[in-house]
Amino acid sequence: MTPRQLLDATQIAFLGRRLRALLDGARGNDLLSISLDLGGGDDDWLGVEDGAWPGVDLTRPACHWWAAPATSGGREYRLAIGRAIDFQSAGAARFSALQAAFAGLRAVWRHDDAQRSGRSPLAHLGFAFADESADGWPNAQLVVPAVLLQSAGGRRTATFSCVAAAGETALAGWLDGLRGNAWQPRRSPAPPLPETVGPLAGQAFMARVAAALQAIHGGQLDKLVLARSQRCTTDCAIDVATLLATLRDRHPGCTIYGVARGGEAFVGATPERLLALRQGTVQVDALAGSAWRAGGRGWAASPSLHDAKNRREQQFVVDAVRAALSPFCSTLAAPQAAEVLQSGALQHLRTTVHGCLQPGVAFFELLAALHPTPAVGGWPVATASRWLQSHGERRGAWYSGGIGWLDRAGDGDSVVALRCARINGRQAELFAGAGIVAGSDPAQELAETEVKLAVIADALRHARRRRPLAERAASA
Numbered sequence: 001m002t003p004r005q006l007l008d009a010t011q012i013a014f015l016g017r018r019l020r021a022l023l024d025g026a027r028g029n030d031l032l033s034i035s036l037d038l039g040g041g042d043d044d045w046l047g048v049e050d051g052a053w054p055g056v057d058l059t060r061p062a063c064h065w066w067a068a069p070a071t072s073g074g075r076e077y078r079l080a081i082g083r084a085i086d087f088q089s090a091g092a093a094r095f096s097a098l099q100a101a102f103a104g105l106r107a108v109w110r111h112d113d114a115q116r117s118g119r120s121p122l123a124h125l126g127f128a129f130a131d132e133s134a135d136g137w138p139n140a141q142l143v144v145p146a147v148l149l150q151s152a153g154g155r156r157t158a159t160f161s162c163v164a165a166a167g168e169t170a171l172a173g174w175l176d177g178l179r180g181n182a183w184q185p186r187r188s189p190a191p192p193l194p195e196t197v198g199p200l201a202g203q204a205f206m207a208r209v210a211a212a213l214q215a216i217h218g219g220q221l222d223k224l225v226l227a228r229s230q231r232c233t234t235d236c237a238i239d240v241a242t243l244l245a246t247l248r249d250r251h252p253g254c255t256i257y258g259v260a261r262g263g264e265a266f267v268g269a270t271p272e273r274l275l276a277l278r279q280g281t282v283q284v285d286a287l288a289g290s291a292w293r294a295g296g297r298g299w300a301a302s303p304s305l306h307d308a309k310n311r312r313e314q315q316f317v318v319d320a321v322r323a324a325l326s327p328f329c330s331t332l333a334a335p336q337a338a339e340v341l342q343s344g345a346l347q348h349l350r351t352t353v354h355g356c357l358q359p360g361v362a363f364f365e366l367l368a369a370l371h372p373t374p375a376v377g378g379w380p381v382a383t384a385s386r387w388l389q390s391h392g393e394r395r396g397a398w399y400s401g402g403i404g405w406l407d408r409a410g411d412g413d414s415v416v417a418l419r420c421a422r423i424n425g426r427q428a429e430l431f432a433g434a435g436i437v438a439g440s441d442p443a444q445e446l447a448e449t450e451v452k453l454a455v456i457a458d459a460l461r462h463a464r465r466r467r468p469l470a471e472r473a474a475s476a
């Protein structure tokens, strides 16, 4: 099935009838969602590879593509197009503002599932690392998409949402959204020209590591995560869909995400789950400590993943996550030993923290308690945040913040937005960071950020070699 064939005339007529039925008796600010069952089929229907769905167009004003490892194996895909509701917030109370908005939505959210798709409508969310940011991305955002396509376990659904005040015009908007994402002609991307990390960028990062180590040795802090960015420019527009497909193929254990707003896309492949909330149970990854294969690239050699520094670095995260969750949990599973998580050329230490929640605990309450974990901020959390702010730490878009989804019942997932870049036309800005504790070596920390930046840089390089099927066939 292609997007063009997504809905036939019978389904469009059916959608129109369901919309009219929902509108009957609705109040203007009610939120209405209608799900259609699109039948069984290949989950890669929503993949972004050449020829399958080249229409995932992240240069559109509002689009969110997501491919997460499914519990049953394979991938779970989501594509959100447009916005029925867009709520944004910033500042110290940003998560409680999102929670209040979400609770308000739930009270007026009506879902028609006449075809028994069994899938809940979803809202997607994203937020920046710090609670104030000024780089064109909303600091914290919750969106109910106008159109949501989902594919998992061989089942495909479409959910259409609008506020009742939009009336019957919503139908035309939904169909437009789908058309806009239909088969776009694609240009094959040209070779990106990554800016070499000049010695100055590397020296500047190592100087900041040295300053962080001084603060740690002075006893003010135990851990600080420092980030850096790298810009590169290509000689024609970066093909975001190919970049996403490359990340998806290369990082099977990661969640791949791409969010577009106003011509810019924020794209990444993260190994780290921040929060999964399902029917009163919670799961959080305490992920930190890194080792890598240098692969002859001239990066400093990796420390052992199990050395004292890496274990200490990860233990801060385990302790902080357990402390953050415990007031909300009736039971918190006993601490587990850390496992090794392989993610491309990197390895990390990971402990999954599980708990049973007390009744009524909301997703954003948990986010507010957890973020920033010492995996991305530092320890103690408040001192680390102040240190970063006063030392000019700059983190673009939603890097090291979170990105995720919530269903109508309030269950949901958020990942930590890592291994990512902000893409605008020919420009990419890549982000990565590393945790500093007593015993950290500045050259190794720099190398760690290089390996992390390479997740996107290598995918960008590879993406240029992939060409649309039509073009390949023409030149064959």
Ligand SMILES: C=C(O[C@@H]1C=C(C(=O)O)C=C[C@H]1O)C(=O)O
Pocket: 225, 272, 287, 288, 289, 290, 348, 375, 376, 400, 418, 419, 431, 432, 433, 434, 435, 436, 452
């Ligand atoms: C901050 C990043 O990664 C985090 C920091 C890690 C570390 O310091 O070892 C490991 C995994 C992530 O929790 C990043 O990838 O940018």
